[in-house]
Amino acid sequence: MIKTENVTFKYSNHEGSDFFALKGINIEVKEGEFIAVLGHNGSGKSTFAKHLNALLLPFEGAVYISGMDTRDEKNLWNIRQTAGMVFQNPDNQIVATIVEEDVAFGPENLGVDPKDIRKRVDEALLTVDMFEYRKHSPHLLSGGQKQRIAIAGILAMKPRCIILDEPTAMLDPSGRKEVIETIKKLNKEENITIVLITHYMDEAVNADRIYVMEEGQVVMQGTPKEVFSKVEEIKAIGLDVPQVTELAHMLIDEGINLPSDILTVEEMVVELCRLK
Numbered sequence: 001m002i003k004t005e006n007v008t009f010k011y012s013n014h015e016g017s018d019f020f021a022l023k024g025i026n027i028e029v030k031e032g033e034f035i036a037v038l039g040h041n042g043s044g045k046s047t048f049a050k051h052l053n054a055l056l057l058p059f060e061g062a063v064y065i066s067g068m069d070t071r072d073e074k075n076l077w078n079i080r081q082t083a084g085m086v087f088q089n090p091d092n093q094i095v096a097t098i099v100e101e102d103v104a105f106g107p108e109n110l111g112v113d114p115k116d117i118r119k120r121v122d123e124a125l126l127t128v129d130m131f132e133y134r135k136h137s138p139h140l141l142s143g144g145q146k147q148r149i150a151i152a153g154i155l156a157m158k159p160r161c162i163i164l165d166e167p168t169a170m171l172d173p174s175g176r177k178e179v180i181e182t183i184k185k186l187n188k189e190e191n192i193t194i195v196l197i198t199h200y201m202d203e204a205v206n207a208d209r210i211y212v213m214e215e216g217q218v219v220m221q222g223t224p225k226e227v228f229s230k231v232e233e234i235k236a237i238g239l240d241v242p243q244v245t246e247l248a249h250m251l252i253d254e255g256i257n258l259p260s261d262i263l264t265v266e267e268m269v270v271e272l273c274r275l276k
Ligand code: ADP
Pocket: 011, 012, 019, 021, 039, 040, 041, 042, 043, 044, 045, 046, 047, 048
């Protein structure tokens, strides 16, 4: 679904000096996978995300989306339709004054037959559980609801892959939960490939695999269990592990016999009961 080969990207400022925001990124994502990308501010996550639907083109290296080279201009529409993008601020993504018109905007731009647009909009709103709000004004909805409308707008274009750049960063805990549940559902039930960029460790636990970025490079990768069991390494690059994982490691240090790769409260409960 996604393949990047040695992607390098530089921003040039007015004085003519260059800043390399990506320094040789190699990533491969299979259709139907759920990938999380972690890294603190400025590590290059958004710059990388923008390469996945050709908003930015590599300075060196290549990005292939479903085999299509993003540098080839004739692929642009096909790439944008295959790989949809959801951003951090839901308010910047809403374009219409009625929810269903907002969701219809994407497929209208793609030139979808009006009869099919109705069907796509209804299906997308049902999927994100916002169908009953279809006649509402998006501006009066909660942050989580707005973000689900933004996701519905992407879904109505029938993408095979969705890239979400910190989609929960501006939401309260209940909004975050709604959006994460929606993302999991799209992956499990619709087999949509997910690239979730986040700085919340507990959101990354849901992924099949995690890439950790630091200063424009991938510095760690693996399953959530593999990545988060390296507590010291994660902390050395200024990130946290999920709270339950941290607690497990503190207990292990006290001599309690627990596995080092506990990621969820449920797993912790099972292990603690086993100790008894
Ligand atoms: P992240 O999303 O991980 O916070 P970004 O991809 O936004 O990281 O930024 C990576 C680096 O590139 C940062 O040092 C940032 O300051 C720089 N950068 C981002 N956008 C621009 C830009 N438009 N012009 C110059 N530098 C930029």
